[in-house]
Amino acid sequence: MNIYLIIILAILVGQYLLGLISDLLNVSNIQEELPKEFKDVYDKEKYKKSQQYLKDTTKFGLFTSTVSIIFLIPFIVFGGFRYLDIVARTIANNQILQGLIFVGIIVIGGTLIGIPFSIYSTFHIEEKYGFNKTTPKTFVLDIAKTLLLVIIIGAPIMALVLWFFMKFQGIAWLYCWIALTVIQIILTFLAPIIIMPLFNKFIPLQECELKDEIETYANKENFKMKGVFTMDGSKRSSKSNAFFTGFGKSRRIVLFDTLIEKQTKEELTAVLAHEMGHYQKKHILKMIITSIIESGIMFYILSLFLKNEGLFHAFGISPEHMSIYAGIVFFGFLYAPINTILGIFANISSRKHEYEADKFSVDTYGHEDAMINALKKLSVDNLSNLTPHPFTVFLSYSHPPVLERIKAIKQLKIKNYGLCG
Numbered sequence: 001m002n003i004y005l006i007i008i009l010a011i012l013v014g015q016y017l018l019g020l021i022s023d024l025l026n027v028s029n030i031q032e033e034l035p036k037e038f039k040d041v042y043d044k045e046k047y048k049k050s051q052q053y054l055k056d057t058t059k060f061g062l063f064t065s066t067v068s069i070i071f072l073i074p075f076i077v078f079g080g081f082r083y084l085d086i087v088a089r090t091i092a093n094n095q096i097l098q099g100l101i102f103v104g105i106i107v108i109g110g111t112l113i114g115i116p117f118s119i120y121s122t123f124h125i126e127e128k129y130g131f132n133k134t135t136p137k138t139f140v141l142d143i144a145k146t147l148l149l150v151i152i153i154g155a156p157i158m159a160l161v162l163w164f165f166m167k168f169q170g171i172a173w174l175y176c177w178i179a180l181t182v183i184q185i186i187l188t189f190l191a192p193i194i195i196m197p198l199f200n201k202f203i204p205l206q207e208c209e210l211k212d213e214i215e216t217y218a219n220k221e222n223f224k225m226k227g228v229f230t231m232d233g234s235k236r237s238s239k240s241n242a243f244f245t246g247f248g249k250s251r252r253i254v255l256f257d258t259l260i261e262k263q264t265k266e267e268l269t270a271v272l273a274h275e276m277g278h279y280q281k282k283h284i285l286k287m288i289i290t291s292i293i294e295s296g297i298m299f300y301i302l303s304l305f306l307k308n309e310g311l312f313h314a315f316g317i318s319p320e321h322m323s324i325y326a327g328i329v330f331f332g333f334l335y336a337p338i339n340t341i342l343g344i345f346a347n348i349s350s351r352k353h354e355y356e357a358d359k360f361s362v363d364t365y366g367h368e369d370a371m372i373n374a375l376k377k378l379s380v381d382n383l384s385n386l387t388p389h390p391f392t393v394f395l396s397y398s399h400p401p402v403l404e405r406i407k408a409i410k411q412l413k414i415k416n417y418g419l420c421g
């Protein structure tokens, strides 16, 4: 048996098992007793409901990953990709077009297969817990818009990468890296202005008591208020959130309408100060730079595998039919574990950023209790897991568990005011 096929199957099974172990540990870490910090916002019933929600979503996630591995392994072993390659070669005779067809079938096919799962998750699980606000119309439009974006943005990028590798061979990875870095920066800038408004309405924060409170704070911190928006998150879900996005003129802090509905003006301002912390501490910039370095490494390693006969053979493709487009897809399977490891590092850094942003909020706005209450309400409204297993946190949490954030904020308070404060 081909060594690359063995490696790829081992990677797929390994990643599946890693997810399974994490899920099992996470669910087994459920504790019946309500953490004392949450006694004022949760009752026994509702806390139980949050744990049931965790069980239901975990079960469904496991079902989805099981189905996908059961489908994918025979697809690889029995030459599914070879068949797709034959289809692409029959339809087109230019390598770029063949590549767009080959990758297009994989992406669109994958999206279509995912639809029933997405329907079940949105209209059954989320509905059962009272979260779902998505209408069938919004659901269909979301899929259509996403596919359209993939075609408008993804296809030209794919064509460009294929062109570089066809034209420049050895040095192509460097050109790909430079071009994709430029595109990534442009997209990060444009996303809040052009792409995100395709899915949601963003309205500058209206005149109200909240605006006064935020304005007073923002003036003190020299932050331009025109960067604060509300978003109609209620169009899809009753869950609430806030985030910081974009840079330069496109930078903005976004508060979900569902958040504004449920929190006091002090809590909302504390959350906004947290988001401002992400901006002031240049977290987005750090993330962009990290991902630029990562993509450079990825393109370089990719260039080493594009002419590897063994890798193509693993997918049933003979040496005379080796193509750049198929090479990119096959390389994706080999790269998956590296991606997982990079993801773990990205999460470690993101969790560190969250503590920094919490600290920024407390240091500049000063209302520790409002920040703690905001976090508590967010957890309750979203039925978040209060006691995730440390392994799950290590593997996949971009934010620290809420109890640890509360503990860190309380420690800041002690530091700032002394034990009596």
Ligand SMILES: [Zn+2]
Residues within 6 Å of the ligand: 274, 275, 278, 353, 354, 357
């Ligand atoms: Zn944050």
